[in-house]
Amino acid sequence: MSARPATKNRHAEYISRVENYLLWSLGIHVHYDKGEQTALYSEGHSISKDDFIVIDSGKRKEWQLYALLHEAGHAILRKNKEAHEATFPLSEHKRDTIGKRIDVLREEVMAWERAKRLSLELQIEIHTEKWNKQRTTSLMEYVRWAYDPKEYRVD
Numbered sequence: 565m566s567a568r569p570a571t572k573n574r575h576a577e578y579i580s581r582v583e584n585y586l587l588w589s590l591g592i593h594v595h596y597d598k599g600e601q602t603a604l605y606s607e608g609h610s611i612s613k614d615d616f617i618v619i620d621s622g623k624r625k626e627w628q629l630y631a632l633l634h635e636a637g638h639a640i641l642r643k644n645k646e647a648h649e650a651t652f653p654l655s656e657h658k659r660d661t662i663g664k665r666i667d668v669l670r671e672e673v674m675a676w677e678r679a680k681r682l683s684l685e686l687q688i689e690i691h692t693e694k695w696n697k698q699r700t701t702s703l704m705e706y707v708r709w710a711y712d713p714k715e716y717r718v719d
């Protein structure tokens with residue numbers, strides 16, 4: 565008998581797996597809000613106990629899972645303040661200088677890569693084509709912003 569749950573339940577189960585990881589290893593809570601900006605809400609180069617992740621619950625479950633993994637990737641990259649500062653020295657700069665925009669873009673790329681590794685560590689199956697498509701859409705927004713921050717905003 566197959567123990568593989570139905571697709572929808574599987575995504576919900578995977579989501580709670582990532583939530584547990586975030587809570588127990590990083591102390592970060594996840595909130596769901598329809599139409600809200602999906603992001604890791606933190607300040608500076610590190611994460612603290614009050615930081616949290618918001619996921620747009622209006623999107624389908626699989627999208628939410630991949631977005632949650634990506635935000636967890638950011639949290640992991642920010643676990644060690646010194647390491648984050650050394651790797652992305654300009655990412656927290658007040659103004660949108662070229663240096664800042666490129667460091668932000670570099671972190672976005674690396675958060676997706678770290679997220680992929682996390683999915684393997686937590687034994688979460690991902691649909692490669694859908695994952696790649698979501699990653700492309702997300703990174704393209706940052707590319708547009710990095711190219712012209714006055715015309716194209718990301719929050």
Ligand SMILES: [Zn+2]
Pocket residue numbers: 634638672675
């Ligand atoms: Zn991101």
